[in-house]
Amino acid sequence: MHDLLAYCESCEDWPASAAYAARLAAAFDGHVTGIHACPVPSLMSSPYDTPDLMADLLNVTRQLEEDAVASGPSFEAFARACGATRVAWQVAEEEVPRALNLAGSWHDALVVGRTLQTPWGSASAVGGMVLGAGLPCIVVPEGHVGESLPDxxxxxxxxxxxxxxxxxxxxxxxxxxxxxxxxxxxxxxxxxxxxxxxxxxxxxxxxxxxxxxxxxxxxxxxxxxxxxxxxxxxxxxxxxxxxxxxxxxxxxxxxxxxxxxxxxxxxxxxxxxxx
Structure with missing residues (x-):
């Protein structure tokens, strides 16, 4: 449990699962990496028919990615406030499952949140992450505030x-x-x-x-x-x-x-x- 990967669907409100991952990393004197995915729109969707639309989509995606990268210091401060001392932030230009599968290759466990309000927090979406990540996963319920080291x-x-x-x-x-x-x-x-x-x-x-x-x-x-x-x-x-x-x-x-x-x-x- 020395290298934990914490999936963050939002870059504004850090989820309970990210706090859980940070506290668990602190307990093992380990490292926690927050990861956010910004998939690039596929150019296979008839760009010749709608070049302006594709240009707009790429511009929006680029801005979202820039905003996500800029959220790095905020995540690092959040994780350190939870006790972690070794913290990193990563933004992936990939779909969520593939981003987690790739980044999971050099981590010990993935920590994800099960939420009711977000698309990637649903039972089916979280289940897809667990089955496709290729590494152990800790699923944290929404609003969890307990200790990360289970008694x-x-x-x-x-x-x-x-x-x-x-x-x-x-x-x-x-x-x-x-x-x-x-x-x-x-x-x-x-x-x-x-x-x-x-x-x-x-x-x-x-x-x-x-x-x-x-x-x-x-x-x-x-x-x-x-x-x-x-x-x-x-x-x-x-x-x-x-x-x-x-x-x-x-x-x-x-x-x-x-x-x-x-x-x-x-x-x-x-x-x-x-x-």
Whole structure:
């Protein structure tokens, strides 16, 4: 957790997720980079038919990019006020998913906000970022003001590769938590692990890393999976939920699986996700 990337949809009002990222970077004596995307309009949209329109679009985009670059000192001051000492600001001339995927290549985790008022804060948009970023993601609910280092953590466990990857990626936070609870849903292993014998033992894996854990067995949900997981995490005294992120198919980075969609729609605590 020494290099965190914080997505900022706006350059005027810094989101709760950016503050969360800055505080987490401070806790690990790490670095936080704020990133904003300003995609350039495509010249493939009949520029010969509407040259004036394209010129206007490019001028507007250029001004937005200049304004975003000028917001760098404001972000740096904001992050330092949250405790971070190593801060950077980046403006990308790319669509949001690709910008995060590229910048994520040299970061340990992406921190994004789940909001109700902004296009890139919706459950589907955030889910697309999580599935396409290529690195662990921390999704922070709108208005979150709690500590960035969780005191209690709950791991949604179903034996899948995604859940294993999420647990491995979140080890630095698990080591600092005072209580770790495995939320065992009892689901069968994913097809990709059917031939792996014996099954991966999560409690034993955590113990080898010096992390004591307790297990809470979950019954089949009568309501949504997301409601069940978030409720169980609260019952366990957790202030962060850890889970794998799933898409309906390997070839789709935008169509969310049921558990991922449910949690993002009902999120009320930070959620650490790994695809």
């Amino acid at each position: 209690g953590m709950a791991i949604a466990w179903n034996g899948s590769l995604e859940a294993i990857r999420a647990t491995h990626a979140v080890l630095p936070l698990l080591r600092r938590a005072r209580r770790v609870t495995i939320l065992d849903g009892g689901q069968p292993l994913s097809a990709s692990l059917d031939d792996w014998k014996p099954p991966f033992g999560l409690a034993g894996y955590l113990a080898r890393h010096g992390i004591h854990s307790e297990t809470m067995f979950l019954s089949k949900p009568g309501d949504s999976v997301g409601t069940l997981l978030l409720h169980a995490a609260k019952q366990a005294g957790a202030d962060m939920l850890v889970m794998g992120a799933y898409g309906h198919t390997r070839f789709s980075e935008w169509v969310l699986g049921g558990a991922t969609r449910d949690v993002l729609e009902r999120i009320d605590m930070p959620v650490f996700m790994r695809h």
